[in-house]
Amino acid sequence: ALIRYRTAWHLDLVLRPFLLGGVIKETGFKGPLSLHPNCANYRFSTDVPQRFKFFGLRASLNEETIGLLVQGSMPAMRFLTAVKEKYPHKLEDVSRQFFKRLNQETKALSDPSDVEEGAQKSSLTPEEIQTCMELMKDQSIKDKLKAATEEAFSRGAFGSPTMFTTVNGKELMFFGSDRLDQLAFVIQKEWSGPLGPQRMQAAPELPGFTA
Numbered sequence: 001a002l003i004r005y006r007t008a009w010h011l012d013l014v015l016r017p018f019l020l021g022g023v024i025k026e027t028g029f030k031g032p033l034s035l036h037p038n039c040a041n042y043r044f045s046t047d048v049p050q051r052f053k054f055f056g057l058r059a060s061l062n063e064e065t066i067g068l069l070v071q072g073s074m075p076a077m078r079f080l081t082a083v084k085e086k087y088p089h090k091l092e093d094v095s096r097q098f099f100k101r102l103n104q105e106t107k108a109l110s111d112p113s114d115v116e117e118g119a120q121k122s123s124l125t126p127e128e129i130q131t132c133m134e135l136m137k138d139q140s141i142k143d144k145l146k147a148a149t150e151e152a153f154s155r156g157a158f159g160s161p162t163m164f165t166t167v168n169g170k171e172l173m174f175f176g177s178d179r180l181d182q183l184a185f186v187i188q189k190e191w192s193g194p195l196g197p198q199r200m201q202a203a204p205e206l207p208g209f210t211a
Helices: 020-027 037-054 063-071 074-086 088-103 112-119 126-135 139-154 177-186
Strands: 162-167 170-175
Touching: 020 139, 063 088, 074 088, 074 112, 074 126, 074 139, 088 112, 112 126, 162 177, 170 177
Parallel strands: none
Antiparallel strands: 162 170
């Protein structure tokens, strides 16, 4: 939804991959899978599916998807870090394709071969994919991902999505996609719902993002 508001709100939107597992580890929290059964049942059977519909996303969260999440995403995050380094204008699209792979196709992103297969549906050319596949092995990329994760935690992050903005010289943090209305309030912009300006209506069943 934030991407849908980028033009209307005149945002300088910067995407930064980081390791969610690394941030969660630093907090000492064992992650959402360790929640009390009542909370976990509500979150995974009601809250998350409802949120997907609210934001116009065709996605699902089931035992198979949760199993894929447990496998981790380090190869995917290293690849995205390499994309940000070499082809920053394509980072958004590759991220979108990875989301679809995990949440719509129920396919893993925990192995380099998974990442390569997922990237083939993005706007990256075969040559660019291979460049990033090689670059993700480089220590410099590993260090940049580690640094981004440590920076996110040091700035207050404890989960994802985490958003930072600066208002009147003061940095503010917002956690969760359900805080966009509050972000709009703080930066004094109009919030027209999750589907973007002039599109506040029932979320259509479209394949992926409707933006």
